[in-house]
Amino acid sequence: MGKQMKAATYKEFGGKETIKVTTVDVPELKEGEVLVRIKAAGVNPVDTAVREGYLKDFLPYEFPVIPGWDVAGVVEDRGFSARRFNVGDEVYAYARRPKVQYGTFAEYIVIPETYFARKPENLSFEEAAGIPLVGLTAYQSLYDAGNLQENQTVLILGASGGVGSLAIQLAKVKGATVIGVASEKNHGFMKELGADHTVDYKDNHVGNAVKEIFPDGVDLIFDCASGETLEQSLAALKKNGTLVSILNHGENIDKSINFHYVFVEPNARQLEHLRELAESGKLKVHVSNTYSLDETAEAMQQIQTLHTTGKIVIVP
Ligand SMILES: NC(=O)c1ccc[n+]([C@@H]2O[C@H](COP(=O)([O-])OP(=O)(O)OC[C@H]3O[C@@H](n4cnc5c(N)ncnc54)[C@H](OP(=O)(O)O)[C@@H]3O)[C@@H](O)[C@H]2O)c1
Incomplete structure (x- = not known):
């Protein structure tokens, strides 16, 4: 046996x-x-x-x-x-x-x-x-599909969960400005991870709340929540901005939006990069x-x- x-x-x-x-x-x-x-x-x-x-x-x-x-x-x-x-x-x-x-x-x-x-x-x-799963999802969504650059602004929907909490940190590694969306009780947590701004999806129209902070809108929306939060947030996407979703496959998304759906793939090379980031204290x-x-x-x-x-x- x-x-x-x-x-x-x-x-x-x-x-x-x-x-x-x-x-x-x-x-x-x-x-x-x-x-x-x-x-x-x-x-x-x-x-x-x-x-x-x-x-x-x-x-x-x-x-x-x-x-x-x-x-x-x-x-x-x-x-x-x-x-x-x-x-x-x-x-x-x-x-x-x-x-x-x-x-x-x-x-x-x-x-x-x-x-x-x-x-x-x-x-x-x-x-x-x-x-692994959430880190690679955030990596492939922000770095590969979203092509996030230094000095860009990214809005992360569902930013206190598994994917979102890694995404905040990976966006900061790039030098981007981060707005994290989650319920009020998680705002301190998102700030600790590096979020520059936080928005509560429960008491706000997410798009309007973001536009109060960034009247010109954001360069990238990373959607880990979907539903009404996603619908509302689109009001805050710049004209040439990009939307990356890990939930929505493109349903009801205006064709003029630069849209990508990501389904996370195993990738040991990217896991090595995540290891380096963790070992240099940039990923918790x-x-x-x-x-x-x-x-x-x-x-x-x-x-x-x-x-x-x-x-x-x-x-x-
Ligand atoms: N396509 C892919 O490759 C892929 C990969 C990973 C995950 N996913 C999917 O992506 C989703 C997120 O995964 P996860 O592991 O990060 O989940 P998770 O750990 O459960 O986190 C969920 C997050 O969403 C927030 N949230 C819940 N309802 C919300 C709403 N209506 N508006 C805005 N934020 C809301 C939560 O914050 P509060 O607790 O403060 O509400 C929390 O930050 C799941 O549905 C998962 O199946 C897809």
């Missing part, structure tokens, strides 16, 4: 009751792959969307599914030709494979070493596990709560509220 591990699993799409924490086989280690002992796994809203079946026509899957795409851990074994890392190295990854099956809410994961970068040395495993992760593997269903219920401050993490 091969190695076994504890893992959260589900055998059908549905709500939190589908999650069962059980013992499963650790997959066999193949060419180019590493076996990583998971120390912490970041939880993301998409984990619940996948569990509820919303992405089933878009991402191939095989039951039982172990949910979770973010991981920080330690290399425990290496397959043939997997030599980028040594046994004992501390690594982190956005571990979304082409097929949804073996995720990170487990004690171990086996995946190609190409997914991994070295974990930031100055961060705990919990903090590091909170970076606020872990607002940790959960055990047995509490996976509760962690997924919390992330589904879309009102988590910073990140939550499962520690197996």
Whole structure:
């Protein structure tokens, strides 16, 4: 019998009751792959969307599914030709494979070493596990799709959550001016991360509130919230400005707007860059709560509220 591990699993799409924490086989280690002992796994809203079946026509899957795409851990074994890392190295990854099956809410994961970068040395495993998916999303949205430049102004909708809290910091690294949108209770948090201005979406028309600060409007809107907040914010986008959304695919967006939808891709080179930024003190992760593997269903219920401050993490 091969190695076994504890893992959260589900055998059908549905709500939190589908999650069962059980013992499963650790997959066999193949060419180019590493076996990583998971120390912490970041939880993301998409984990619940996948569990509820919303992405089933878009991402191939095989039951039982172990949910979770973010991981920080330690290399425990290496397959043939997997030599980028040594046994004992501390690594982190956005571990979304082409097929949804073996995720990170487990004690171990086996995946190609190409997914991994070295974990930031100055961060705990919990903090590091909170970076990959949201950090790469912010990176690919602001730097790649949004082409954010120094001295530009960026409006971030949903700026106190996982993606937004990393986006504020990455925008500041570029030298941009940042306006963060979230509810009042998170304004101090967004300021601590570097936001120059904050706007409450609950008591304001977001676009009008932004125009009071910047009458000429903003160069870039990064949308991590959508809905009415997005609709209102468009009033504050400059004529030649850019809109990047990770939720809206372009529905009801005026064709004259320079619009990009981003779906985050694994990218170990960008993860190395995020590591450098973390190690130079420019990127921090606020872990607002940790959960055990047995509490996976509760962690997924919390992330589904879309009102988590910073990140939550499962520690197996
Ligand atoms: N396409 C992609 O590649 C991709 C990647 C990552 C995430 N996403 C999606 O993007 C969304 C954000 O992800 P996340 O991980 O950052 O979620 P999260 O950690 O739950 O953060 C949600 C954020 O949105 C704010 N918010 C909630 N309702 C709002 C509203 N009506 N107007 C403005 N802000 C609002 C929250 O602030 P308050 O608590 O103060 O309300 C919080 O700052 C999720 O729906 C997720 O599925 C997509």
